[in-house]
Amino acid sequence: MTKFLQRWVVFAGLVVVWQLSAWLADNPYFPPPSDIVTAAWDWWVVEPENFTDNVIPSITRMLTGWAIASVIGVSLGLLLGRSDRAMEYANPLLVFLRSIPPPALVPVFLLLFKTGTATQMATIIFGVVWPVLLNSVDGARSVDVTKVDTSAVFQIPRWQWVLGVVLPAASPKIFAGLRVSLSLSLVLMVISELVNTENGIGMQLMQAQREFDNERMWAGIVLLGVLGYVLNTAFLAVERRALAWQPRSRDEQHA
């Protein structure tokens, strides 16, 4: 609790320093936090349709894209991870596809899917599927040999083998991948909205930049930061529950 308090006191102190220095510097590109909060309030709370028409669709697309990518990544990853031969066929291709910057494919997706939403989802899915996929492969490979042999001896049904043995053994790795791709999906959500869209946080950001509305631009940046923080915190809480049976993962103390 004291650490928690200490952390937020330092944070509050920094905001105060930011406020004061922004006042003193009086630079239009760096508005003080109070102006940013006011701008955010006027923009999203006083005119709630700005929030419901832009922020909500953005978050929906992001979470749906992330969920689809997770399902694809985990199922494909477990499959590939349990077969060395399949992995030999797929590995170079996966490494290459992962290296492609997703925004480069936005024009192709635009022509293929026509509508904005489908294009954005495709961009998000293509961008975030790799961490989940590769971590699932790693996880599936790390199943204990004793467990593999025991399951083989008892001849448990296939679905039980996958859901009861492979999936739990791979879950710490899978969760690590899911977390990376969750924060990545926020990045791709913004990228997918910077070109050819009718709504979204990214579009609002670009609009604010074009109109030289620095307060709103900062409000958008802060919103994305808060969003990332909230998502990460929520995910960690879920992870801690889901992996409670595991020996304490090293990862969470750094979260």
Next chain:
Amino acid sequence: MRAFTRGIIGIAGFLVLWELLGRSPLLPADALPPPSVVAGELVRQLSSPTFYGHVVATLLALLIAIGIAIAIAVPAGLVLGSVPAVRHATRAVIEFLRPIPSVALIPLALVMLGFGPETKITLAVYAALWPILFNTIYALDELDSLQIETARVFGVGRAGVLVRVALPSALPFIFTGIRLAATTALIVMVSVEILASSQLGIGFFIMEARSGPGRMDQVLAGTVVAGVIGLLLNNGLERIQQRWVAW
């Protein structure tokens, strides 16, 4: 060797699938040019000096960005990892800065730094900082306290321990961070080039091909080059890591 052959077969299978899809009437014409067309365009581009200019511009900016990121993140990570008080104090700030996607800073960087290479380098540095910083901090957590105490017993000071004991044992971990950062930086770099219309770079080439003549074959040729750079970067760094910092 067999794994290598299988990998080639895997890629060939993918190309055949893409060729069939690209030529099939199911997709709108010109939306997805088949690999045979893209390969021809790629060969044509690879013999053009302008294209090389774009590739070199991206690579150069990338190297500068990674260099700057290492110069900032490794010392910062060493301090944060070895002085708990500083780490607790900065934790809230880092937790708020890290989730801000680098692309969200594009508008801000554009108004402040303009359309030159500074913008994309700054944003790539921002994106590359985090993996290096966190891996450095993790590495120091994993440090064997016996080694430190031994060094202290032999009269090595705090700074000496940091440089002569902590840094060498953390190096493999830091290197993994650098490898992750390099791939991320490349993606951010090309994204910024595409979105913020800088005047040079692979991303600019892709954006120009798309928005001007709508040449999807050029878009895909540029994309393949970007993918190959990422691949070479990742594999190259992996090799270096295995050879020189694997202890």
